[in-house]
Amino acid sequence: MSGHYSILITSLGIISCALCVYLTIKANILDNEMLPLYFFPRLLQYTLWLIKEILISNIETAKVILFKTEDPELFTIKSSQASNEGKVTYANSITLTPGTVTTQINENVFEVHALTKSFGDDVRSSQMDKMVSWLEKGK
Amino acid sequence: MINEIFGVWNYWIVFTLMMIGLYIVISKKSLLKKVVGLAIFQTSVFLLYITFGKIAGGTAPIITNNSEEIYSNPLPHVLILTAIVVGVATTALGLALIVRINKAYGSINEDEISAVDLVDYHEKFSEKKNK
Amino acid sequence: MIDSIINYSSIASLILGILFILIGSIGILRLPDVFSRIHASGMIDTAGTAFIILGMCLQSGISLITAKLIFIGIFIFFTSPITGHVTANLARKKGLKPISNNKGETL
Amino acid sequence: MITEIIINAFLVSFMLVIALFIVNTRKVIFTILLAGTYSLVAALMFVSLDAVDVAFTEASVGAGISTILFLAALSFLPKEEVQESFNKNNIFALSICLLIGGLLIWASYDLPMVGNENNPVHQHLVSDFIEGSKNHIGIPNVVTAILASYRGYDTFGETIVIYTAGLAVFILLYNRTLKETNKSVKNEISKK
Amino acid sequence: MMFLAILFAFSVCFLLILIRLIAGKTTYDRILAANSIGTIVVLAISIHGFYMGRPEFIDISIVYALINFIGTVAVLKLFDKGKLGDK
Amino acid sequence: MNNLILKVCTKVLFTPIILFGLYVQFHGDFGPGGGFQAGVIVAAAFILYAMVFGVDKCKIIMPSKLNFFLLVLGAFLYGFVGVVGLILGEPYLSYDLLGSNKQSGQHIGILLVEFGVGLTVCNVMICLFYSFANFKFGRNKND
Numbered sequence: 001m002s003g004h005y006s007i008l009i010t011s012l013g014i015i016s017c018a019l020c021v022y023l024t025i026k027a028n029i030l031d032n033e034m035l036p037l038y039f040f041p042r043l044l045q046y047t048l049w050l051i052k053e054i055l056i057s058n059i060e061t062a063k064v065i066l067f068k069t070e071d072p073e074l075f076t077i078k079s080s081q082a083s084n085e086g087k088v089t090y091a092n093s094i095t096l097t098p099g100t101v102t103t104q105i106n107e108n109v110f111e112v113h114a115l116t117k118s119f120g121d122d123v124r125s126s127q128m129d130k131m132v133s134w135l136e137k138g139k
Numbered sequence: 140m141i142n143e144i145f146g147v148w149n150y151w152i153v154f155t156l157m158m159i160g161l162y163i164v165i166s167k168k169s170l171l172k173k174v175v176g177l178a179i180f181q182t183s184v185f186l187l188y189i190t191f192g193k194i195a196g197g198t199a200p201i202i203t204n205n206s207e208e209i210y211s212n213p214l215p216h217v218l219i220l221t222a223i224v225v226g227v228a229t230t231a232l233g234l235a236l237i238v239r240i241n242k243a244y245g246s247i248n249e250d251e252i253s254a255v256d257l258v259d260y261h262e263k264f265s266e267k268k269n270k
Numbered sequence: 271m272i273d274s275i276i277n278y279s280s281i282a283s284l285i286l287g288i289l290f291i292l293i294g295s296i297g298i299l300r301l302p303d304v305f306s307r308i309h310a311s312g313m314i315d316t317a318g319t320a321f322i323i324l325g326m327c328l329q330s331g332i333s334l335i336t337a338k339l340i341f342i343g344i345f346i347f348f349t350s351p352i353t354g355h356v357t358a359n360l361a362r363k364k365g366l367k368p369i370s371n372n373k374g375e376t377l
Numbered sequence: 378m379i380t381e382i383i384i385n386a387f388l389v390s391f392m393l394v395i396a397l398f399i400v401n402t403r404k405v406i407f408t409i410l411l412a413g414t415y416s417l418v419a420a421l422m423f424v425s426l427d428a429v430d431v432a433f434t435e436a437s438v439g440a441g442i443s444t445i446l447f448l449a450a451l452s453f454l455p456k457e458e459v460q461e462s463f464n465k466n467n468i469f470a471l472s473i474c475l476l477i478g479g480l481l482i483w484a485s486y487d488l489p490m491v492g493n494e495n496n497p498v499h500q501h502l503v504s505d506f507i508e509g510s511k512n513h514i515g516i517p518n519v520v521t522a523i524l525a526s527y528r529g530y531d532t533f534g535e536t537i538v539i540y541t542a543g544l545a546v547f548i549l550l551y552n553r554t555l556k557e558t559n560k561s562v563k564n565e566i567s568k569k
Numbered sequence: 570m571m572f573l574a575i576l577f578a579f580s581v582c583f584l585l586i587l588i589r590l591i592a593g594k595t596t597y598d599r600i601l602a603a604n605s606i607g608t609i610v611v612l613a614i615s616i617h618g619f620y621m622g623r624p625e626f627i628d629i630s631i632v633y634a635l636i637n638f639i640g641t642v643a644v645l646k647l648f649d650k651g652k653l654g655d656k
Numbered sequence: 657m658n659n660l661i662l663k664v665c666t667k668v669l670f671t672p673i674i675l676f677g678l679y680v681q682f683h684g685d686f687g688p689g690g691g692f693q694a695g696v697i698v699a700a701a702f703i704l705y706a707m708v709f710g711v712d713k714c715k716i717i718m719p720s721k722l723n724f725f726l727l728v729l730g731a732f733l734y735g736f737v738g739v740v741g742l743i744l745g746e747p748y749l750s751y752d753l754l755g756s757n758k759q760s761g762q763h764i765g766i767l768l769v770e771f772g773v774g775l776t777v778c779n780v781m782i783c784l785f786y787s788f789a790n791f792k793f794g795r796n797k798n799d
Contacts, residue, residue: 008763019678020671020675026716054317061309061310062290065293065300065301066296070302072368085664088661091661092352095354096351098309099309101355103305103358103359111362115306115309148389148491150485150488151482152386152390152393156393158475159397160396161473165470166471168459169405171454174447175408178412178416178443179412185419185431186422189428191496192428193426195382198622200427200519201517201520201687202518211426212499213506213507213519213523214523216431217523217531219431220431221535221692223438224777225538225542228539228542229542231443231543234447234788235450235550238454238549238788247455291578291579291609292582295586295609296585298601299589304597307589307601311604314608319608323615330619335627348668348669351661353641353642353645356661357600357645360648361597364648387580404596407599417610430689430690434693436629436633436636437632437636437696438696440633440636441635442696444643446785448644450788513762514759514762516685516762516763518685521690521766521770524690525769529750533734533738536731536734536772536776536777540730540776542780543784546788547784550788552790625687629688635673635700636700639700642662642704642708643707
């Protein structure tokens with residue numbers, strides 16, 4: 001990261017890494033929620049798919065903003081993920097695609113605000129839900 | 140012409156900012172607003188110092204391999220670097236004082252605080268007289 | 271040849287990013303309520319940031335700077351949905367209701 | 378290199394706009410948000426004036442920690458200010474500010490132009506410091522070299538100041554234990 | 570020259586969002602606007618580094634992104650609980 | 657804040673922020689950065705943790721006693737480096753003799769001093785936040 005590789009600097013880097021690991025263990029946050037390792041095998045494919053979705057919905061949102069055709073709606077959907085990290089990934093993916101925002105989470109039921117009806121239909125078709133569940137089952 | 144206007148423009152705005160900070164400190168009654176005013180004043184002084192250190196066409200004072208580089212003046216940077224951190228420490232101290240004042244008087248408005256003080260003083264005075 | 275292609279593509283992506291950010295800020299100004307404005311700010315945080323960082327990466331070539339730029343990109347990608355969601359969540363909790371366009375009423 | 382100076386002028390005007398709006402806000406939380414934005418722009422300004430380290434500090438300390446501290450203090454304070462009418466005091470303050478500001482702007486004609494190489498600030502010591510940190514200390518970042526080595530006493534003093542301020546805030550806000558407050562209340566009751 | 574044009578475009582966006590920050594109806598609007606201004610400033614700093622020809626200083630914009638996030642969380646927390654310390 | 661997303665993401669972000677702070681600390685000689693900034697960044701990580709999970713949980717990682725110990729240690733380290741120079745027959749706070757030659761001596765001295773500053777600033781900020789968060793606002797007029 002620094003671009004300088006003398007012995008002193010490298011050893012300091014190793015010491016600081018060790019300090020970080022120690023703090024993390026002491027904070028007792030090292031679990032599946034923090035580092036969902038079993039996501040990794042399918043993460044790349046999921047990311048590419050997500051980026052495609054984000055691009056499409058960005059263009060849609062730009063159209064809505066420029067041509068004044070917003071028609072907001074609020075609805076609830078169910079998520080099929082079992083673990084917390086899966087739910088968070090799903091909710092974050094919904095929020096990341098502009099046009100839809102997760103507003104509340106109660107157990108398995110998400111409340112989603114969508115800019116237009118068509119965005120709402122996209123979420124209701126639960127394609128993203130399936131993708132996240134597929135990501136969660138990876139291994 | 141443009142050169143002359145922009146040459147002193149920074150100074151003008153910095154002085155105006157300074158005066159805005161001073162105005163807030165003098166005229167506003169809320170103690171919290173006064174601390175914000177002090178912060179504005181501080182930042183404008185920092186800007187003034189850093190503006191002195193600038194050399195047009197120079198770069199940041201971190202030495203590169205190019206030997207003919209012009210560096211801006213690093214001395215004001217050092218002074219201001221420490222001043223910013225000390226400024227935050229004093230701001231925190233002021234805030235702590237304000238919180239204590241609010242606990243003691245039930246208000247952070249200057250007028251109300253002095254009114255409470257006046258009432259207390261008169262009560263004590265009249266007690267002494269009665270005795 | 272390749273240099274000029276990279277240069278032009280980086281310029282194109284920078285301009286695209288600026289366009290998205292401009293549209294997003296117009297959206298923040300124009301849309302009617304908080305919940306709709308979150309979508310516009312999400313546009314700035316995703317598409318605008320991504321395109322501008324892509325443009326800068328192409329400018330700098332493969333170096334340490336590119337790694338840092340990608341780090342910024344990942345960081346903003348991580349934090350933007352969190353702030354958006356938390357804002358919306360709080361607004362819902364405090365009883366704010368989104369405005370529906372058709373009847374001029376709340377949903 | 379006139380464009381650099383024009384960028385600076387533009388940015389500093391933004392700061393003026395934000396500061397003007399800080400004066401007349403009554404909701405405290407809005408004031409704090411504006412103050413945070415103000416110091417964000419100030420840090421951008423420092424970057425464009427080549428003061429990278431200062432911008433780093435302003436971004437982390439001025440915009441981050443001080444905003445958090447303001448918010449932490451706000452939780453114990455009233456959230457709105459009392460309405461004030463424009464009265465004699467304000468006219469007095471305004472006239473003082475206009476007077477001093479006018480004098481300062483008059484004085485600014487004697488100041489050297491922004492960004493001129495031959496300013497008196499750049500004549501002493503600086504070239505020594507730059508050469509010295511290249512040859513004597515061997516560290517590329519001149520600011521760090523001056524901070525820790527040439528002006529070490531100064532920084533030591535600053536550290537002690539911060540340390541003292543932290544302790545002072547701790548003492549001011551320390552909760553006296555319940556027993557002590559009970560005792561003082563009992564004493565007062567027995568006096569009456 | 571291109572970077573300069575982009576910087577000016579950024580300042581236009583900055584002004585647009587500043588209007589929302591000042592005129593916003595609810596506090597949530599203002600928080601949102603402040604957050605967006607933070608994002609724009611992060612990008613502007615990195616672009617400015619490229620404009621000056623010394624793009625090594627991107628660390629600053631990382632710090633900015635970080636501080637922006639923490640500040641927003643703090644404001645929202647204050648609104649939720651009325652106090653920063655409690656759970 | 658009882659928010660699932662915020663809690664999970666704080667867990668993810670906590671370690672990288674501290675790592676970045678330490679990078680800024682030790683990289684201050686070559687690029688922008690140094691003790692003051694690094695201290696604030698590391699403190700910011702702890703403050704984020706305390707805001708999301710509550711101060712009590714943050715005190716498990718950074719107890720008040722450890723906080724004060726490090727606070728004193730940072731200021732002491734700075735002074736002590738100066739005293740070492742004094743013992744070796746140099747003026748106070750000059751680092752020439754700390755290493756094998758002048759340059760490495762200066763380098764080691766600056767690193768140590770910056771570390772002391774960083775430790776102090778970080779712990780002062782955490783201490784400030786703790787004392788503001790723990791303050792109890794009981795309104796009794798006799799106070």
